[in-house]
Amino acid sequence: MYYKPLKDNKKTLAVAPMMDWTDRHCRYFHRGLTRHALLYTEMVTADAVIHGDRARLLGFGEDEHPLALQLGGSDPQKLTEAARIGADFGYDEINLNVGCPSDRVQSGTFGACLMLQPQQVAACLAAMKSAVSLPVTVKCRIGVDDQDPEVALDNFADAVVDAGADAIWVHARKAWLHGLSPKDNRSVPPLDYGRVYRLKQRLPDQFVGINGGIASLDEAEAHLARADGAMIGRAAYQNPEILADIDRRFYDETAGTAGIVGAVERMIPYAEDICRNGGRAAAVTRHMIGLFQGRPGARRWRQILTVESARPGAGAEVIATALQAVEAAGGLAVSPASEGSQAA
Ligand SMILES: Cc1cc2nc3c(=O)[nH]c(=O)nc-3n(C[C@H](O)[C@H](O)[C@H](O)COP(=O)(O)O)c2cc1C
Structure with missing residues (x-):
């Protein structure tokens, strides 16, 4: 089962998708520390999935489950084909990247700049959903550039909910599309957890997960009181020991990881x-x-x-x-x- 419920309710702890970091070797290591946290691949573009070396780009070991494939793209047809291929490989979820601000990604018109085109994202998600029976999810920001997050995130969320998104993971800061490197875009725009909590309050029936700056399991637990999922990125990679307590603490699991x-x-x-x-x-x-x-x-x-x-x-x-x-x-x-x- 994919969103394995935490002890008392249906919530999810996840390790974030990270290019160059959450490759297959990394995920195998993380899986040795936690059996249940949801793991994400690095972003792979739909074009690469369709035309590239699939075994190298998509291959993974059976014991990496539960595992989500993150795709980058904005063309519904290509994303649908890529999602289908991902499903055939045995992934547990297909996630669309609407959070990455790098120039390379913007020139392909996908990633965070798609926050400006909610209807395009909705078209992509609806097409993917019609092609695969897996959960299809999205990872986004609270807005980009001079967007007002109060308006932009609601508009975005409404569009993707209508399209059937199974989960919305929100990196709780804006992306600035010009003048900031991808790295700075993960620390300079201020975090606004309250904005994500308000989205969750407004959409009580929709899975809304929170990401950004979560440094410990105590912090993750505090977020889980107000959101459906907590996704940890850099802290999990840089200090992987924190993953070792997840199964006992959140999944009531005493056996399992050693x-x-x-x-x-x-x-x-x-x-x-x-x-x-x-x-x-x-x-x-x-x-x-x-x-x-x-x-x-x-x-x-x-x-x-x-x-x-x-x-x-x-x-x-x-x-x-x-x-x-x-x-x-x-x-x-x-x-x-x-x-x-x-x-x-
Ligand atoms: C090295 C690195 C690579 C990243 N690559 C991706 C990516 O491929 N897709 C994505 O959605 N986010 C990517 N991110 C962003 C993370 O998923 C996450 O949203 C961000 O780091 C904030 O969470 P944190 O503060 O817990 O690290 C990357 C982050 C880092 C540090």
């Missing part, structure tokens, strides 16, 4: 397999560098994974070596100093 050490050990045979098939250990270990943040040995962990993994011929043994270094430093015996801290 904690952070188990999640690391699970990566060793995985990386061996990748290396055996011509891949590089560093492609896997780069996603693990943020683990153990705040624990003794964290710096050594980062060093070993960064430097040793990059050596020619480096293999999965790097992971075991780095884990031993954390253990030797006493990092496995204690709780992290605090979420987000940078202790050695």
Whole structure:
């Protein structure tokens, strides 16, 4: 089941789609930390899905479920074809990106600039919905440029709800389409959680999830009191240990994931397999560098994974070596100093 209900109600915790970050290796790692959080792919354009190397762009392992494919595009026909292909690959959800502000994306007329064209987005979603039986969802901003978010987000949401969107994930800040890099567009426009809560109040029957600046599970829980889902991006990637508490805390699951050490050990045979098939250990270990943040040995962990993994011929043994270094430093015996801290 896709939106696996949290303990007492139907809510969802998700790890955000992040280009260059939430690739297959990253998702395999995250899945070792949480069985239930909804994971998202990086954005893949509809054109790439249709014309590109599908096995490379869309392939994933069975144990990555539940997994949503995020598409970029604005052409209903192409998106429909891409959604169909995604469904055939076995994804659990198809999500449309209406939040990315990069120039490359704008020139293709998709991403955040589609906040200016709610009817076009609605046409895309309706077409995708008619082609696949999966949930079709959208991830958007509260507005762009000089739009008034009070008006723009309601107009946008009404259009996509009419089109049948199964979930609206809102990154709770505007995107500024000119003059800000994509990176700055994730921190400079101010967060406005209240705007997303008001959308949820106005649409009580619609799944509305919130994203942006959520740094801890305490914060996620506070959002879940006022929205249907909480999506964590950078904090999950940079400090993946926070994912390890999700199943127990939100899904009432005591069995299952084997904690952070188990999640690391699970990566060793995985990386061996990748290396055996011509891949590089560093492609896997780069996603693990943020683990153990705040624990003794964290710096050594980062060093070993960064430097040793990059050596020619480096293999999965790097992971075991780095884990031993954390253990030797006493990092496995204690709780992290605090979420987000940078202790050695
Ligand atoms: C490296 C990076 C790549 C991103 N790529 C995407 C993407 O492909 N699609 C998307 O919808 N958002 C993308 N985002 C935005 C995140 O999904 C999220 O909305 C944003 O980082 C705010 O959440 P956070 O504060 O929890 O990180 C990206 C963010 C980062 C940091």
